[in-house]
Each structure stands twice: as structure tokens, then as C-alpha cells.
Amino acid sequence: MKLYSNQASPYARKVRIIAHELGLKLEVIDVQARTDESLRRVNPLKQIPTLILDDGSSLFDSPVICEYLNQIGGGKFFPGMNIWKQNSGRWKALGLQALGDGLADAAVGFRHEITQPEASGNPHHIARHMATVHAGLDALEKVKFAKDPTIGEISVACALGYIDFRMPDLDWKASRPNLAAWYAKFCEYPAMKATAPA
């Protein structure tokens, strides 16, 4: 399987973490999604991550690719049914994934605005993205994370890694001590170290 990816992408990092954890070999092709038109041949949305299966078909976006790899690799990152509380673990994990991905969307959107060729970007968009980043972090400060990481925990960690990489001046940790402590511990996983943004 081939993965169109980028070392800085929080979404592609989710996929690389799952593959690393499950011992799945991926041929990783690094691309600049914003400018590389050839990506559109395999993904009409021209986005990474895009996974090319051995039969040549393509899968996107990160939640779909992660669940696919989890299934073929026999992983436990997407909890299933629970006979006492149907689907509770699953919805918690998927809900947390949505929050983590949404936080990444706002941080990526912010970065996109401030790196516009016109230099300053749209102040309304910048303010909206920044408000979402702060609200997302505040919501995560109250979350009780699972001991055995699910796709939810992985998505949140990838979003936080992207924020630290691309928004280094955002001092989010001092006012969110629970989240900061959880994240520091999570960063110790070998899969996190092997996939750090660059």
C-alpha cells in the first residue's frame, strides 16, 4: 500500500501512527498537497492523506483510512459494541476524533491564512480559527482520556503536535494543565516519536 503523506500533516500522522502500531508496511510518498496537482489523479479532493490499495483503488480521508488499517491489522483503535452499553466506547472514540480533527482543521486554517502570499491573510478568518483553537483546547482540558488509546486520543495528540509545530508561540499549556500532562505522557509512545512533524 502507498500513502500520500506529508511529515507536517496532522491527518497523515494519524494514519502513520496506526500503521506503526499495527506493524503495517506503507510506502510513504511525501507531497505538498496544496501545490501538487498530480495528487488529484488519485484523490479528487487533492488532499493528504490518501491511501492507494494494492488493487490501485484509493481511500481517503484520515478517519476512513485509519478505520480500514485498524480492520485489516486487527487493531483496537475503533472500539466496537459493548453488551452493557451499546456502542458507548465507539461513539466516545469517534466524538473525540471529531474534536481532534476539528482542532487540527482550525490550526491548519490559521496557518493557511498567515502564510498567504498577500502576507497578512484575512483577519476575520484568522480570528475565527484562533477562537476555535482556544475553544477546542478548553474542551479537551475537561476530557477523561482512555488508558488504552483509541482513534480519539490519537487524533487529539496529532492536533496538539501540529499546534506545537506550527503555532509555537501559542502558550496553551499553562492554562490547560490536565491536557498538557496527558499530552506529555502520550508523546512518549514510540509511534509518536517516530512520526513527529518536520
Ligand SMILES: N[C@@H](CCC(=O)N[C@@H](CS)C(=O)NCC(=O)O)C(=O)O
Ligand atoms: N478531513 C481530511 C483533511 C485532510 C487535509 O485537510 N489535508 C491537508 C493537508 S494537512 C491537505 O491535503 N490540504 C491540501 C488542500 O486541501 O488543497 C482528513 O482527515 O484527511
